[in-house]
Amino acid sequence: MKRRQFIQGSLAIGATATFGGITGCGAKSTEPQTPIPFKAGRPIPWVNWAGNQSCMPKWRHAPASEDELVEVLKSAKGNVRAVGAGHSFSAVVPTDDTLISTDLLSGLVSHNDHKLQATLKAGTRLNACGPILESIGQAFPNMPDMDYPSLGGALANSVHATGVDFKSMSGYIEGLKLATINGDLLECSKTKNPEIFQAAKTHIGSLGVVTEYTLQNQESFDITEVNSIEPLEYVFENMDALCKQNRHFECYLIPYSSECITVSTNFAKPRDKNVGEDDPQAVNTLRSVFEKTSWLPFVGEDLYGFALSKALAAEAATIRTGPSHKVFPHARIVRFREMEYTVPAELGVACGREIMETIKKKKLPLSFPIEFRYVKGDDIWLSMFEGQDGCSISIHQYGDLDYKKIFAEIEPIFWKYSGRPHWGKIHTMKAPQLANLYSRHWQDFHEVRKSLDSQGKFMNAHLKDIFGA
């Protein structure tokens, strides 16, 4: 039985009510998700995965080689942005001038069996990287829980997974090739253009277009992921131990519930077997139950929390085992918008507690689980993990519901804990605050940026906001 079916059965508490005043939700899941209606024969808009960012570029390019890309860049008009899978929630992509897709710059360039390194073109989707690397006996040491982004998009924004011993994906870059607005192709590594290399490992697309990355991998391996329901307080109290006991550990905090979902992932053992099924629609079930109960005057949220906790507590674990590139990622087919901040690791639990208390105290209409992960620190100038181990906390709201009010209530909590926003996710921070959060290398980064793009061709409106250019 899938978890969704179980929860539906357990929570059949006669709640057949219509939607109430809390969420104000009436949108059907079959509605188009774009902010720009399309008619055949008219220009096709660009829209991101979440449907909250869009633009109508005058010039669109999809170069199939570095040479083509260089020619595009040398003659590019106006503001120039590159796009991979379009999975960012923040406005890092939109431009009304020149949009360059890296879709056709994909595949394996070369590999080194001795060093366990591979060079991949930047447009390669993460879900293609896994099988490619497996074919040469390699694997990423760690992977995010969804694999739709392109390598270039992921690495430009320090995309990460979870695991106290693992850096963000950008932390495994050994070399890269950068195409600049002047048409130069720069080889960058610790020994070649080292300052540009350090800046380009997390550059939010502001230095140019990276065409390929050389990554430090490891021998391919199998893992087993165990999803369990555990008391939230137990998990908070034992967070350090749980993180150390498991190669990867994360949890999903469920608003209004005293239970949480834990995900513990380790090297697979010979007798590990799949148990249960991954259910990509599970969050829709939570939403449905929340909407059917939370509107009840005075008792709604408490009733939801009580019933949910009872239902979840009786759930058995689900287990997924197999090659790492097949087990780390999960299907993501429910549209949502996301805000994520990384706070210093030692402040993670306190920040998580305050968020949960705030949701309950202010009766925020939020049922989407909150993701809670740990990432090892690094020395990348604009990485969210620069100089410190981090706890990344992600707030989601369904794609057809208003997220702004909820995010506005929670975002100041992250600021209180010195949180750094994920570059590819929703936040409202501007250059002055960000400069303080990245005080060690903010100027270093912008000196490199200006040396490569003196006219600011890669700076769209959003980048001007966050960089103050």
Next chain:
Amino acid sequence: MPWVAALLLGMVSSATAQPNQRQIQLFANNCLQCHAAPHTGAPQLGNQEDWQDIIDQGEETILKHVVEGIRGMPPLGYCSACDEQDLRQLIYLVTGMPESTQPMGESL
């Protein structure tokens, strides 16, 4: 993914879709992420039962849904590189529907 190439060769030879190399690469990069992955719940490539209701809606409606996104499918089907001609070819490839004789760009 050798099976992808084999699958594509089989499809292209048996159906009316006439994709070029670029469109085949876009198809592999974007469409197959979900339409060759049963756990996503998306209609699956080569499974006629999954597609008939969709094909019955007609090419123009399908194109509109692809560009705007619908249910689990994101806007543009993830394909930021695709123009309208690309998307039409990808629709023929994914659904197995015959290539339209309507003039391209006919509005709804």
